[in-house]
Amino acid sequence: MYTHEHKVRIRYAETDQMGYCYYGNYPQFYEIGRVETLRSIGTSYKEIEKKGFILPVANLTAKYLKPALYDDLITIKTIVKNKPTVKIEFDYEIYNEKGELLNIGYTKLVFVNNQTMRPCFCPDFLTNLFAKYF
Amino acid sequence: MYTHEHKVRIRYAETDQMGYCYYGNYPQFYEIGRVETLRSIGTSYKEIEKKGFILPVANLTAKYLKPALYDDLITIKTIVKNKPTVKIEFDYEIYNEKGELLNIGYTKLVFVNNQTMRPCFCPDFLTNLFAKYF
Amino acid sequence: MYTHEHKVRIRYAETDQMGYCYYGNYPQFYEIGRVETLRSIGTSYKEIEKKGFILPVANLTAKYLKPALYDDLITIKTIVKNKPTVKIEFDYEIYNEKGELLNIGYTKLVFVNNQTMRPCFCPDFLTNLFAKYF
């Protein structure tokens, strides 16, 4: 298992007239969570694309417990429970500054070769970077 | 059961460098789907808020089958399978112009009284508008 | 001169906690305005890209007179005052359903060859489509 935390502040642009952070912004927070997780193990999503792979999202789940509010400095906790194969799964927990759990998310992404645009296995360099955690 | 279809065109703003409609935009399409569904039965989400209720999203799921692309005129099919109670559930199917199913979504929203900010039952006027379909 | 009007409805996602349509969404409305203007004269921005050109925005101005509100069906009026050369300029006026002028915008876009990524002149097919209006 591998866990990484990253903080991000809620933008005014991300609020809605209910005074909440709009529910449709959480997939962006999940993106930030997994991107910073990849950076923390020694690569980046940008590098993965440069090496010839894209990772489209296949499945998304989100559970909204409490609203994030304007200017909240939220913590995105990203958890990788399983070794990447043809897919990579990320779980997310989002907390506010009081430590309250606001949101639970999950995404499954698949590896695609960006030349053939066909599904493929997780590239070796990435498998190796994750190896020690599983 | 009640079903409604609404078309919307993919904006350049909604594409990403993968050339796909970014996965995080689908919750906005679901919002449009349910809002136009409410309008089609004779009310609107705006009116619901005016009458003292808000409907925050509690759960979201999305399954991405094929990408929506720039300038695609997608059809958002919204399905209400169950009578609203303390919650209202919407299922969504998104199709491109070739009729290909691109995406399947689901959201559960809860009724909240916007004075007390406490959960409440679906207001009568809305129950009545949905009544004939169940 | 060429003028085109297109209507779009303000999404909940586009509101902010001030209860206004967030100021940063107007460039998207301008994009919709110019894209539908191009479609109305017989081409599309998608087709322009397919033919080997991209049109990055070089300049943007916006003047906010009155807020657009949630669920407003706004009219985006797009005006092309000058024949395209190495650049194409669009002026915009945004109105609500009462006919009130909410916003005035302007964008200058430049033609770029997407192989060389260098500035170029407006392609002939597009010059010809605009010719009768100037």
Next chain:
Amino acid sequence: MYTHEHKVRIRYAETDQMGYCYYGNYPQFYEIGRVETLRSIGTSYKEIEKKGFILPVANLTAKYLKPALYDDLITIKTIVKNKPTVKIEFDYEIYNEKGELLNIGYTKLVFVNNQTMRPCFCPDFLTNLFAKYF
């Protein structure tokens, strides 16, 4: 004059199929710039709203020199050249990690009393915080 710098990373969500950071995202970067500027002098936009004022944007200008790209860690430099009166003006310069100037922006915001919804003068506490810089 008062100047403040803040860094933010370009999200995948913010790219478009041109491979650029979409032009419509820059107003959000300007928002982040001015919000962090206010925080740096000892208040916050959130606090300003709590004290009874909102600051809608009246004018926006943006000049796009070079594209910001995916995963770029951009620096938003915010400059306040004039003491706030009934309005507050911010200038922005956005740089990439190589120090290249990508974008120049400007916004004018007006003070509005959020009870009367009428224009008003910059509140004293904010005037005082800015006083030593002018």
